[in-house]
Amino acid sequence: MRTIALSHGAGGSEHAELLRRVVLPALGIDDGAPLLDAAVLSELDGRPVLTTDGFVVQPLRFAGGSIGTLAFCGTVNDLAMLGARPLALTVGLVIEAGLDVALLRAVLCDLGALARQHGVRIVAGDTKVVERGKGDGVFVTTAGLGVLPPGRVAPHPSRIAVGDVVLVNGALGDHGAAIVHARAGRSDAAEVSSDAAPLHGLVEALYAAGVDVHCLRDPTRGGVAEALHGLAHDAGVTIALDEAALPVRPAVAATCELLGLDPLQLANEGKLLAFVPADDAAVALAALRSQPQGADAAIAGVVADGSPLPLVTLRTRLGGRRVVARPVGEQLPRIC
Amino acid sequence: MRTIALSHGAGGSEHAELLRRVVLPALGIDDGAPLLDAAVLSELDGRPVLTTDGFVVQPLRFAGGSIGTLAFCGTVNDLAMLGARPLALTVGLVIEAGLDVALLRAVLCDLGALARQHGVRIVAGDTKVVERGKGDGVFVTTAGLGVLPPGRVAPHPSRIAVGDVVLVNGALGDHGAAIVHARAGRSDAAEVSSDAAPLHGLVEALYAAGVDVHCLRDPTRGGVAEALHGLAHDAGVTIALDEAALPVRPAVAATCELLGLDPLQLANEGKLLAFVPADDAAVALAALRSQPQGADAAIAGVVADGSPLPLVTLRTRLGGRRVVARPVGEQLPRIC
Numbered sequence: 001m002r003t004i005a006l007s008h009g010a011g012g013s014e015h016a017e018l019l020r021r022v023v024l025p026a027l028g029i030d031d032g033a034p035l036l037d038a039a040v041l042s043e044l045d046g047r048p049v050l051t052t053d054g055f056v057v058q059p060l061r062f063a064g065g066s067i068g069t070l071a072f073c074g075t076v077n078d079l080a081m082l083g084a085r086p087l088a089l090t091v092g093l094v095i096e097a098g099l100d101v102a103l104l105r106a107v108l109c110d111l112g113a114l115a116r117q118h119g120v121r122i123v124a125g126d127t128k129v130v131e132r133g134k135g136d137g138v139f140v141t142t143a144g145l146g147v148l149p150p151g152r153v154a155p156h157p158s159r160i161a162v163g164d165v166v167l168v169n170g171a172l173g174d175h176g177a178a179i180v181h182a183r184a185g186r187s188d189a190a191e192v193s194s195d196a197a198p199l200h201g202l203v204e205a206l207y208a209a210g211v212d213v214h215c216l217r218d219p220t221r222g223g224v225a226e227a228l229h230g231l232a233h234d235a236g237v238t239i240a241l242d243e244a245a246l247p248v249r250p251a252v253a254a255t256c257e258l259l260g261l262d263p264l265q266l267a268n269e270g271k272l273l274a275f276v277p278a279d280d281a282a283v284a285l286a287a288l289r290s291q292p293q294g295a296d297a298a299i300a301g302v303v304a305d306g307s308p309l310p311l312v313t314l315r316t317r318l319g320g321r322r323v324v325a326r327p328v329g330e331q332l333p334r335i336c
Numbered sequence: 337m338r339t340i341a342l343s344h345g346a347g348g349s350e351h352a353e354l355l356r357r358v359v360l361p362a363l364g365i366d367d368g369a370p371l372l373d374a375a376v377l378s379e380l381d382g383r384p385v386l387t388t389d390g391f392v393v394q395p396l397r398f399a400g401g402s403i404g405t406l407a408f409c410g411t412v413n414d415l416a417m418l419g420a421r422p423l424a425l426t427v428g429l430v431i432e433a434g435l436d437v438a439l440l441r442a443v444l445c446d447l448g449a450l451a452r453q454h455g456v457r458i459v460a461g462d463t464k465v466v467e468r469g470k471g472d473g474v475f476v477t478t479a480g481l482g483v484l485p486p487g488r489v490a491p492h493p494s495r496i497a498v499g500d501v502v503l504v505n506g507a508l509g510d511h512g513a514a515i516v517h518a519r520a521g522r523s524d525a526a527e528v529s530s531d532a533a534p535l536h537g538l539v540e541a542l543y544a545a546g547v548d549v550h551c552l553r554d555p556t557r558g559g560v561a562e563a564l565h566g567l568a569h570d571a572g573v574t575i576a577l578d579e580a581a582l583p584v585r586p587a588v589a590a591t592c593e594l595l596g597l598d599p600l601q602l603a604n605e606g607k608l609l610a611f612v613p614a615d616d617a618a619v620a621l622a623a624l625r626s627q628p629q630g631a632d633a634a635i636a637g638v639v640a641d642g643s644p645l646p647l648v649t650l651r652t653r654l655g656g657r658r659v660v661a662r663p664v665g666e667q668l669p670r671i672c
Contacts, residue, residue, distance in 0.1 A: 006669050009392075010557060013664050016566075037414040038387030038480075040490045044380060050481050051374030052426035054462040078373040078460075090388035092477035094430065124414075126390045126477070130670065136470040141428035141462070143479030144374075145386050154376045221346060230352075328349050333342050334466065 004099040009129025019127065022101055026108035027091065027122050028115065039123035041088060046147040049084035049154075051075060054141040058334050060107055062182035064174070064194030065269075067140055068110035070336050073196045073269055074220065075144035076120065080200040081216040081272065083154045083207070084146030089115060090124040091142055096135030104138060111140075118198055120144075152207065155275075159214040160235035164303040165281040167274040169202055169288050170195065170296040171247040172224055176266030177255045179335050191251040197270030202291050206274065209287035215275040218268070220336055222327045224300075225264040225312065227273060229326040232310040241301035241314045241324065264314075265327045267335045275303065340435045345465025355463065358437055362444035363427065363458050364451065375459035377424060377481070385420035385482040385490075387411060392475050394670050396443055398518035400510070400530030401605075403476055404446035406672050409532045409605055410556065411480040412456065416536040417552040417608065419490045419543070420482030425451060426460040427478055432471030440474060447476075454534055456480075488543065491611075495550040496571035500639040501617040503610040505538055505624050506531070506632040507583040508560055512602030513591045515671050527587040533606030538627050542610065545623035551611040554604070556672060558663045560636075561600040561648065563609060565662040568646040577637035577650045577660065600650075601663045603671045611639065 001021060008018040024030040053074040060067045076086045091111065095104065115122050148154055174195035181192050199218065206213050215235075219227035224246075228239045248256075248263045256263050270293060276284045281299060288294030312324040337357060344354040360366040389410040396403045412422045427447065431440065451458050484490055510531035517528050535554065542549050551571075555563035560582075564575045584592075584599045592599050606629060612620045617635060624630030648660040 009669065010663065010667060013662055015557075036418070036492075037389070038385055038418045038420070038482075040418055040420070040484055041384045041386060043383050047379050048377045048384060048481065049374055050377060050424055050426055050479070051460045052428045052462050052477075052479055053373070054428040054430055054464045054477065056430055056464045056466050082372070082374045082376055084374070084376070088386055090386055090479050092388045092390040092428070092479075094390055094392055094475050094477070124387045124479075126388050128390045128392045128475075128670075130392050130472060130475075133469060134472040135475075136466060139430050139464075139466075139475065141388075141390065141430070141477035143386075143388055143426050143428075143460075145384065145481065146374075148376055156372075221351075326349055327346065328343075331346060333345065334464075 001101050003101060004095050004097055004129055006097045006129055006131060022105055023108060023127060026105045026112055028112035029122050037124060044147045046149045049079050049082050049146040049148055051078035052141065052143040053078055055336055056139050056334050057336050059182050060103060060137050062194060063178045063192060065196040066107040066110045068107035069196045070269055071140040071142045072111050072114040073198050074336065075142040076198040076200055077218045079144050079146035080203045081218055083152050083203065084148050086120045086144055086146045086200055088121045088123045088145045089142055091122055092126045094135055094139040095129045096132060096137055097129055098132045099137055155213045155216045157215055157231050157234035160231060160237055160275050160303060161214065162237060162303055162305055163278050164214055164275045165278050165299055166239060166301045167276065167284055167288060168298055168300040169272055169294040171249045172268060173248060173252045173263035173266030175269040176332055176335055177252040179332060180255060192255060195268055195270035197293050199272050199293065202272060202288055202294050205287045205291050206284055209283050211276050211280045211284045211287060213274060213276060217273045219271055219273060220267050220269060223265040223267055225324050226327050228312045232306065232312055236310055237306040238304045238311045238313060239301055240304050243314050243316050245298050246300055247296050247298055264324060265331055269336065337437050339437060340431050340433055340465055342433045342465050342467060358441055359444060359463060362441045362448055364448035365458050373460060380483045382483040382485045385415050385418050385484055387414035388477065388479040389414055390477040391672055392670050393672050394472065395518050396439060396473050398530060399514045399528060401532040402443040402446045404443035405532045406605055407476040407478045408447050408450040409534050410672065411478040412534040412536055413554045415480050415482035416539045417554055419488050419539065420484050422456045422480055422482045422536055424457045424459045424481045425478055427458055428462045430471055430475040431465045432468060432473055433465055434468045435473055491549045491552045493551055493567050493570035496567060496573055496611050496639055497550065498573060498639055498641055499614050500550055500611045501614050501635055502575060502637045503612065503620055503624060504634055504636040505608055505630040507585045508604060509584060509588045509599035509602030511605040512668055512671055513588040515668060516591060528591060531604055531606035533629050535608050535629060538608060538624055538630050541623040541627050542620055545619050547612050547616045547620045547623060549610060549612060553609045555607055555609060556603050556605060559601040559603055561660050562663050564648045568642065568648055572646055573642040574640045574647045574649060575637055576640050579650050579652050581634050582636055583632050583634055600660060601667055605672065
């Protein structure tokens, strides 16, 4: 089996062979048990949290990860942004006939390895195959089940308050820049690598430090600009960023200058924005910095009154203040 | 907005407009609340059950339903086959640029209407757009969360026992035949219509009647032949079917004869196979027949010893006995 054929998608023996020989071993769930379409899990201690995320990134592999890396991190991070601990994943694949099996195996191995490393079980899956020219390699749709521990109030936009401090756990735009370089065929740009990473460890660190986390958001498609505009609108506030405090790697900044991109609009896959009370900001910053994913954490801005209009503003390095534009249309298609 | 553009898939304002104006109203979840990537649900009374299913059917609409109908029924049925009550769904869309918005709205309305009707909440979603020629209209990947009520033992292939009776809730092959007719452009074949339907009501009826349900399986891709071969192999038994007892509609039988298809290999989307102890068979049959989806329920066969080789056999109308072939390769691609 070197490439995927349409017959691998039918409900027959070739389909079973694809699962047994490729998909399940790569995901690390080849335990020989009967293949079921669903799984019964242990009772939860807390409220269930459910999410889904679809991935159509091109190319399928890039510096710092693959569509499999994104599928794990994106789903776990959606759970973490609600304060939930990730427990289980499901994996849905739509494969284009003709896909190289070695490439499929590689991206699923990325997903499976992260799941094992972080103790998240892959409990159910589905594999479909479509004709050549009706798909694009492989699309991955994951769903995630997490649990909100008893007594923990879920972070929510409605809890954002004037005076809150906005923290970010590291440099902005790495994932978007990595995709730009991958599409340009610049594999030599080793200094630009996707930041794809699961964020639930950072979130647990905030709670363990006793921080009253008001709201969390992972700035993926549309970047920090889109994430903060959505939150400013939902919460009816203005969010005032400080450009000098926003971490951006030199190589990413150079990529943006060259191509006319805005690092605030570039996708991130391992970053979170945390809204916390000003009194908790120092403790929160220390908690983030105590984790590998938060070594470069910074205070990105503050929440101000949103009247007459909720806005996102930026104090520039030159001391001026400008409105941060909300992304319109497609900056980089199929970034995740 | 008449057709989907690539910009509708970016994380910007056009993406938000697609969600607010099309996706959310069609799914019936346009409550004006902030769009979150995940949802916190109420605590479960029982063990969580998680599943996922992907849908790539062509055409997107057919007699008896659409890709939206299948997405609801397929996911709910995967939960029901483990004895779970469906609670919540997630919906992931991969849309091809150029898709007619009215068609997208129609198939999502099918999904949303079934969810409302059956009290299953759509709690999270994801929408991606790919270029023309990189997808095929829309692919839908759903995940489902259900609960196994306390005290209920989940049905499982390992519980199948020699002597068990196999029940089916109605006529076979309707969905596969409906897709065949839809592809041939025969919309006049009104007597052939997909059986797509949620099956959790039937499953609850079995438990309410006190039946000790050993195993449940929905014979989708690959039909009854594939489903029973998988179970015979997993349980190490032979399953002996009785052709005269298997319900097949005349129009479906005629379609199969004309095209050389086997109704045992045709997909169903509203059928279940239930393995129950012989002592419970009469009660189980009555329970199925008490429900609209089970009016034509029948005893399809029995479980026999699987040595030396697990098999699926069929006693033909002429009184002979033949081995039912396991589907190999692709009979009807993209049936669901």
